[in-house]
Amino acid sequence: MFLSVFEVFKIGVGPSSSHTMGPMSAALRFLDLLASNDWPRPAGAVVSRLRVSLHGSLAYTGLGHATDRAVILGLAGEAPDTVDPDAMDDIIAGIRATGMVTPPGHPSYRLDCDEDVIFEKREPLPGHANGMVFLALNANGNTLLRQVYYSIGGGFVLSDTELAAWKEKKDFPAGEQSAEDIPFPFRNAAEMLAMAGRSGLSIAAMKRANEETRLSRTELDEGLDRLWDAMDGCIDRGLNGEGVLPGGLNVKRRAGKLHEKLSEARRSNQFDPMMANDWLAVFAMAVNEENAAGGRVVTAPTNGAAGVVPATLRYFREFQKPMGKAAIRDFLLTAAAIGGIIKSNASISGAEVGCQGEVGSASAMAAAGLAAAMGGTPEQVENAAEIALEHHLGMTCDPIAGLVQVPCIERNALGAVKAVTAASLALKGDGSHFVPLDNCIETMRQTGGDMHEKYKETSTGGLAVNVVDC
Numbered sequence: 001m002f003l004s005v006f007e008v009f010k011i012g013v014g015p016s017s018s019h020t021m022g023p024m025s026a027a028l029r030f031l032d033l034l035a036s037n038d039w040p041r042p043a044g045a046v047v048s049r050l051r052v053s054l055h056g057s058l059a060y061t062g063l064g065h066a067t068d069r070a071v072i073l074g075l076a077g078e079a080p081d082t083v084d085p086d087a088m089d090d091i092i093a094g095i096r097a098t099g100m101v102t103p104p105g106h107p108s109y110r111l112d113c114d115e116d117v118i119f120e121k122r123e124p125l126p127g128h129a130n131g132m133v134f135l136a137l138n139a140n141g142n143t144l145l146r147q148v149y150y151s152i153g154g155g156f157v158l159s160d161t162e163l164a165a166w167k168e169k170k171d172f173p174a175g176e177q178s179a180e181d182i183p184f185p186f187r188n189a190a191e192m193l194a195m196a197g198r199s200g201l202s203i204a205a206m207k208r209a210n211e212e213t214r215l216s217r218t219e220l221d222e223g224l225d226r227l228w229d230a231m232d233g234c235i236d237r238g239l240n241g242e243g244v245l246p247g248g249l250n251v252k253r254r255a256g257k258l259h260e261k262l263s264e265a266r267r268s269n270q271f272d273p274m275m276a277n278d279w280l281a282v283f284a285m286a287v288n289e290e291n292a293a294g295g296r297v298v299t300a301p302t303n304g305a306a307g308v309v310p311a312t313l314r315y316f317r318e319f320q321k322p323m324g325k326a327a328i329r330d331f332l333l334t335a336a337a338i339g340g341i342i343k344s345n346a347s348i349s350g351a352e353v354g355c356q357g358e359v360g361s362a363s364a365m366a367a368a369g370l371a372a373a374m375g376g377t378p379e380q381v382e383n384a385a386e387i388a389l390e391h392h393l394g395m396t397c398d399p400i401a402g403l404v405q406v407p408c409i410e411r412n413a414l415g416a417v418k419a420v421t422a423a424s425l426a427l428k429g430d431g432s433h434f435v436p437l438d439n440c441i442e443t444m445r446q447t448g449g450d451m452h453e454k455y456k457e458t459s460t461g462g463l464a465v466n467v468v469d470c
Contacts, residue, residue: 012080014291019065022151027074064402077103153349238286281413307412350397353448360392379431398462
């Protein structure tokens with residue numbers, strides 16, 4: 001199967017791709033279904049009210065991840081990539097005041113934000129840890145339409161039937177293409193390296209060839225440029241951000257002040273052997289502080305891990321080697337190729353496999369992109385990704401108070417440092433190494449399956465219960 005670079009990287013809003021962007025997108029899909037003729041609407045039936053129940057990890061940490069706000073905005077017709085972050089509070093306030101939503105192309109529906117958005121902790125859904133049930137009700141409260149969706153990580157949303165087909169490999173969910181549609185249909189890293197060897201192409205070039213079966217070269221390049229502009233802009237906004245992050249933990253933004261100190265040291269030519277790590281950290285923290293504040297971010301491959309890839313790319317461009325648009329595009333294409341392999345063969349969802357699937361995957365993607373940007377062979381790129389992922393294996397997802405703040409912000413900083421270290425180590429060798437990337441990915445999948453649920457984005461274990469959230 002083939003996952004596009006624009007499915008791995010998505011422009012949206014914080015604080016979570018699986019708990020914010022996914023539920024908002026699921027609500028939009030429900031509206032589309034409601035407006036269609038693809039459901040057995042009883043004769044004369046009129047939809048009067050909408051309701052949604054959140055299950056599994058969404059129920060446990062949905063308040064901290066603004067999942068309730070996300071589904072309300074989605075049912076009002078707002079989309080993750082176009083909603084104005086500065087207008088969201090006013091939209092929610094208006095819905096609370098009227099008890100109604102009027103999405104474009106629909107009549108008004110009753111929606112009580114307190115009664116019709118239900119955090120159902122007692123009944124997890126069978127398909128995935130992030131499940132949602134959307135209901136359309138008539139004036140008497142009878143159910144006219146019921147639809148189950150799952151937010152499977154990185155903003156991806158599948159219906160219950162799509163998820164079942166995907167797991168059985170009998171069909172391809174929306175947004176994926178079959179192997180027959182693309183010139184380089186690598187399903188894993190071994191196939192990717194074999195195809196690179198036969199074709200003589202880089203990973204980025206193969207990924208580009210696949211993408212250009214769907215888009216023109218101009219469309220692809222413009223889309224890649226938009227992704228980097230959004231990532232780079234997110235860093236800048238985070239560096240200029242001040243104050244305390246929302247949610248009640250009273251976590252202060254640190255990136256701006258740290259950036260001032262680093263910039264002063266740079267201007268005065270002060271040498272500090274730790275400064276490279278500090279710059280990587282400040283760029284990553286800037287992104288994830290902006291994400292925690294609900295700002296505009298790019299999944300890479302998730303919101304919770306959104307700082308690793310842009311921090312690595314920004315650091316390399318600013319301190320190591322000037323990068324033109326072509327080099328940045330190749331970095332993103334290479335990173336997306338690795339992210340697609342990980343998602344297809346394991347998971348990028350913290351609720352499914354822990355933070356190894358989020359920051360671990362992001363670090364592997366960033367390491368691969370950096371190795372490619374530094375002239376690495378496909379074998380060295382694969383080695384860089386494996387080193388970075390291997391040293392995140394077993395990492396839990398245990399956000400305090402269900403907020404994507406502690407330990408998430410600093411984890412992105414360390415993920416970026418590991419990515420640069422992994423790329424550097426890989427480039428010192430010839431690409432041969434002991435553990436193949438595919439084996440590392442499979443180990444991550446198995447480890448995630450063995451991991452106790454309290455360590456998988458439920459905030460019922462780990463740091464979430466050993467640190468007082470006040």
